[in-house]
Structure formats: structure tokens, C-alpha cells
Amino acid sequence: MIIVDTCGQKCPAPLIATRRALREAGSEEVIEVITDNLTSYNNLSRFLTDNYTDFSVSEEKGKWTLRITRRSETGSFTKPQDYCSTSPDTFPKGDFIIVFSSDRMGEGADELGHLLAGNFIKAVKDLDLLPEKIIFYNKGVILVSEESPVVENLKDLEKMGVELLVCATCVNYYKLEGKTTTGILSNMFVIAQAMASAGKIIRP
Amino acid sequence: MEIDLLQMVENGGCSAKISPRQLEEILKFLPLPDDPDILVNIDTHDDAGIYRVNDTLALVLTTDFFPPVCSDPYEFGQIAAANSISDVYAMGGDPVVALNIMMFPSAKLPMEAYAGILRGGYDKAAEAGVRIIGGHTIDDFPPKYGLAVVGYIHPEKIITNAGVRPDDYLVLTKPVGTGIILAGQRLGIASPDDVEEAKRQMKLLNRSAAEMMKKYKIRGATDITGFGLAGHAIKMASASGVSLNISMKQVPLIGNTYRLSEDGCIPGAAFRNLDYTTENTLFAPDLDYNLKMIACDAQTSGGLLMSVPEDRTSALLSDLHASGLADSAIIGSVSVKKQKLLYLNN
Numbered sequence: 001m002i003i004v005d006t007c008g009q010k011c012p013a014p015l016i017a018t019r020r021a022l023r024e025a026g027s028e029e030v031i032e033v034i035t036d037n038l039t040s041y042n043n044l045s046r047f048l049t050d051n052y053t054d055f056s057v058s059e060e061k062g063k064w065t066l067r068i069t070r071r072s073e074t075g076s077f078t079k080p081q082d083y084c085s086t087s088p089d090t091f092p093k094g095d096f097i098i099v100f101s102s103d104r105m106g107e108g109a110d111e112l113g114h115l116l117a118g119n120f121i122k123a124v125k126d127l128d129l130l131p132e133k134i135i136f137y138n139k140g141v142i143l144v145s146e147e148s149p150v151v152e153n154l155k156d157l158e159k160m161g162v163e164l165l166v167c168a169t170c171v172n173y174y175k176l177e178g179k180t181t182t183g184i185l186s187n188m189f190v191i192a193q194a195m196a197s198a199g200k201i202i203r204p
Numbered sequence: 205m206e207i208d209l210l211q212m213v214e215n216g217g218c219s220a221k222i223s224p225r226q227l228e229e230i231l232k233f234l235p236l237p238d239d240p241d242i243l244v245n246i247d248t249h250d251d252a253g254i255y256r257v258n259d260t261l262a263l264v265l266t267t268d269f270f271p272p273v274c275s276d277p278y279e280f281g282q283i284a285a286a287n288s289i290s291d292v293y294a295m296g297g298d299p300v301v302a303l304n305i306m307m308f309p310s311a312k313l314p315m316e317a318y319a320g321i322l323r324g325g326y327d328k329a330a331e332a333g334v335r336i337i338g339g340h341t342i343d344d345f346p347p348k349y350g351l352a353v354v355g356y357i358h359p360e361k362i363i364t365n366a367g368v369r370p371d372d373y374l375v376l377t378k379p380v381g382t383g384i385i386l387a388g389q390r391l392g393i394a395s396p397d398d399v400e401e402a403k404r405q406m407k408l409l410n411r412s413a414a415e416m417m418k419k420y421k422i423r424g425a426t427d428i429t430g431f432g433l434a435g436h437a438i439k440m441a442s443a444s445g446v447s448l449n450i451s452m453k454q455v456p457l458i459g460n461t462y463r464l465s466e467d468g469c470i471p472g473a474a475f476r477n478l479d480y481t482t483e484n485t486l487f488a489p490d491l492d493y494n495l496k497m498i499a500c501d502a503q504t505s506g507g508l509l510m511s512v513p514e515d516r517t518s519a520l521l522s523d524l525h526a527s528g529l530a531d532s533a534i535i536g537s538v539s540v541k542k543q544k545l546l547y548l549n550n
Binding site: 011012013015016017018019020039040042043046047050051091092126128160 | 387391539
């Protein structure tokens with residue numbers, strides 16, 4: 001165990017000492033950082049949280065001990081996608097849904113159609129009002145499979161509070177069981193209900 | 205006795221500002237005077253207030269003062285004066301006259317330090333064409349110094365936080381990192397070269413940058429100070445009803461700012477600014493942690509951040525480079541208002 005006693009030190013000295021210890025400690029080694037400065041304690045907590053480091057805190061007589069038990073190997077965050085502090089209710093929704101019945105957008109060359117579908121999904125993220133739901137059926141389910149180039153954008157939309165409904169029958173038909181990476185597998189009743197109750201349906 | 209002003213302070217320069225969130229909470233309860241001749245007030249969180257005298261003349265009024273950012277009194281005076289005058293430049297005005305504001309611990313520091321600070325202020329003001337015509341001193345510890353500045357401006361040529369338009373580019377005229385470098389200096393881990401460069405940047409007047417804004421008819425700008433690049437960007441976006449996109453890798457940095465941040469040399473003011481910006485910012489999922497904290501680093505006497513229409517961007521940029529602002533760079537763009545006011549990317 002490494003003990004970093006930063007009592008008497010002011011910001012950012014405790015953080016510098018902590019970062020050095022994180023770099024030097026073995027991957028399983030526990031680090032204890034002690035500070036007697038409230039601001040430093042707050043900033044250390046924020047720093048550790050932001051960098052996906054697990055720690056516990058105990059306080060005694062105006063001294064805080066931060067016990068760091070686990071950290072990512074590189075010292076940087078391990079799950080960058082979680083880093084967006086976007087709570088769903090901050091993104092306003094419109095009364096409309098989007099339906100993908102194909103993994104391409106429009107009629108014409110396949111390659112162009114794939115490209116357009118990807119661009120469309122990216123553009124949806126920037127709309128003033130987001131769709132309530134996006135529904136994927138028939139070849140549309142390929143968009144949520146692990147090979148799809150737009151999966152990250154769809155995951156972002158899901159995090160922004162957009163519900164992704166994926167036709168389970170279609171997933172089975174195209175042999176994508178276990179290969180869908182986002183969205184909720186749904187039956188035709190749920191899909192029909194979503195389409196029937198939407199103010200507007202957009203079919204790109 | 206060797207005078208070292210830095211031994212007297214924990215937070216120097218604009219890092220000593222009160223938290224922007226606290227400030228907003230308090231200001232909410234103060235009624236703003238209702239007068240058609242007040243052209244700019246705190247409503248848009250602008251750098252200075254502007255009061256119309258007649259159809260061709262308005263006054264730009266601003267004040268700023270802070271604790272030492274460096275050891276040498278003369279240099280501190282220069283930096284504090286450059287910082288105070290900068291607010292007039294940021295609004296597109298011409299600074300004219302100023303008053304000294306000084307807090308000085310006469311029992312703890314020799315009077316030559318007092319004289320040194322004032323001389324630095326006078327020399328920097330003179331460089332800007334500003335006449336210092338008086339002032340006020342209080343015996344107080346730690347020392348603090350700055351100016352209250354009055355400038356002239358044409359009422360129809362005001363540059364504000366609210367003048368940022370979608371599709372414009374964002375141009376920044378000075379490198380970022382003074383807060384981190386100064387913290388590193390106090391702890392003895394910043395290189396002398398970096399400290400010199402930070403001081404040179406802080407002393408640099410925003411005058412030529414302001415002249416370029418006038419030449420290219422820029423309508424939206426601010427100077428980057430205590431709330432950091434991200435904090436000031438949010439204030440601009442909010443006042444203008446737009447969203448700003450900033451690519452942190454395009455932002456010029458002073459010397460080893462990045463390495464210092466990587467070593468954990470992140471001052472408390474950066475965490476305070478992070479607190480303020482989080483609600484209105486979408487940090488890209490892959491945004492480098494150090495770049496995120498650098499965006500929140502409190503700057504002292506920072507550069508101007510301007511909103512520049514696309515067709516004028518390259519000409520303006522080459523003029524800025526030619527005028528000696530070699531670090532000037534395009535750091536992002538403006539879009540119509542989206543969910544967040546600021547989008548920070550690598």
C-alpha cells in the first residue's frame with residue numbers, strides 16, 4: 001500500500017502527489033491519500049470520479065482519507081461513452097417516430113444508400129427535437145447489429161432518451177441473434193402500437 | 205530584502221475570482237437600472253458596461269483587480285493593468301482614462317514594492333494610450349491591484365457576447381494555460397521558460413487584436429479570463445442564443461501546459477469552472493481529460509475569442525499573425541442552438 005499524506009498542502013499539490021502515486025503504484029496496489037483541506041478533498045474526489053477510479057472515503061477530525069482500490073490500467077477512463085453526463089430529460093422530444101425498414105436510405109446504388117442512412121442517423125442527433133422512438137424491421141435491423149458502422153450514433157441517441165425498438169422476428173431471420181448491440185427486441189404488437197400512436201412517422 | 209509577491213497568495217490573478225455560479229445567484233436579486241442609455245449591462249455577462257452619451261459617443265466602463273500572479277511588483281503592475289484594459293478592447297472600445305485600485309499591506313511589504321506595482325501599471329497604461337488620473341489605496345493583506353477604466357465607443361459599433369452568429373468561426377488570439385503554469389510556478393515544477401512565456405502573454409495588450417476586430421467588423425467577442433475558455437464560451441453562447449463547438453486540439457497552449465496538467469497540476473479554479481460549465485456542456489465521450497481541464501483553466505489577461513464570418517476568417521487570421529499575435533488560431537465554430545451551449549471535442 002502507498003500512503004500519500006498531503007496534509008498542509010494546498011491545491012493542486014495533493015492532486016499532483018496523487019497522480020504520481022497512481023502512475024507508480026502496481027496495478028493491484030491500494031493507495032491512500034490523506035488531505036486536511038476541504039477544497040483539495042472535493043477536487044480529488046472529482047478527479048478520481050472523472051477518471052473511473054474506485055475509491056472510498058473516511059473522515060476524521062477534519063482529515064479525509066481517500067482509499068483508492070481500483071483504477072484503469074492507463075490512468076485514463078475505461079468507459080468513455082459513459083462520460084457524457086447527458087440525462088435523457090435534457091433532450092426535448094417531438095411527437096414523431098422514425099422507421100427503418102432497410103439498412104439503406106432511398107432507392108439507388110447500395111453503397112450510397114448505406115452512406116445516406118448513416119448520415120441521416122448522425123443528423124438526427126442534432127435535431128432540435130429528437131424522435132420519440134426509432135423502429136427497425138426487415139433489413140433495418142442490420143443497422144443495430146455489431147457490424148453496423150452507425151452503432152455508436154444509435155447508442156448516443158439511446159442515451160439521449162430515444163427508444164430503439166428492434167423487430168425480434170427480423171433479427172432471427174437475418175441470423176443476428178446475440179449480435180444486436182443496442183435497442184430493445186420487440187414484437188409486432190409493440191411496433192404496431194408505437195406506429196399507431198405516433199403523431200408523425202418518418203421513413204428515410 | 206528580495207520582494208516575492210507570490211509568497212503572499214494562494215490564488216493569484218483571475219483565479220481569485222468568485223465562482224461564476226455563486227455570482228449569478230447573487231446578481232439575480234439586484235435589480236438592473238432601467239435606462240435606455242444603458243446599452244450593455246450585466247444581463248449578457250459582458251466584459252464592461254456601456255452608457256450612451258449621445259448618438260456618436262458611449263462610455264465603456266470596467267474594473268478588475270486581483271492578487272499577484274508573479275513575484276516582481278513591476279511585472280505584476282503591468283499584467284494587472286493589461287488585464288483591466290482588456291475589457292474595453294473586448295467590447296471594441298478605445299480605452300482613454302483610468303483610476304488605480306490598490307490594496308497594499310504596508311506593514312508586510314516595503315514601499316518600493318508599492319511603487320513598483322504602480323509604475324508597472326502606469327507604463328502599461330501609457331502603452332495603451334490610457335492616462336491614469338487618480339486612484340485609491342487601502343491598507344490590506346494580501347496585496348491586490350487593478351484599474352477602473354473608461355473608454356470611448358460608437359454606440360452602433362459595440363462588440364458583445366450577444367453578437368455571435370451561427371456558421372461563424374471562433375478565433376482565439378492568445379494561447380491558454382496561465383492558471384496551470386502559475387500553479388506550477390508556485391510549486392516549483394513549471395520551467396522558467398514557460399513562466400516567462402506566460403508572463404509575456406499576460407502583459408500583452410489586446411489592442412492589436414481589437415483593431416483587427418474593428419477592421420473586419422466583428423460583432424461578437426469576449427476576452428478569456430477567470431471563467432476559463434469553456435466558461436466564457438458558455439456565456440457567449442447563452443447571450444447570443446447559439447451553441448459553440450470547440451476543438452481543444454486546435455486551442456493554442458503555452459509551453460508545457462498539457463504536461464503539467466497530466467502531472468496533476470490543475471488549480472482549484474479549474475475545478476470551480478468545471479462545476480459551472482458541466483450543466484451546459486457536452487463533453488465528447490473521447491475528450492482527453494487534460495484538455496477538458498485546460499478548457500476550464502482560469503486565465504489572467506487572456507486573449508480575445510471572436511466570432512468571425514467565414515468569408516473573413518482567413519484574412520483576419522493572417523492579419524493577426526502579422527500583427528505579432530502568432531498563436532492566433534481557429535478553435536471552433538458556431539451553430540444554431542442545440543441542447544447544450546457548448547460542445548467540447550478533442
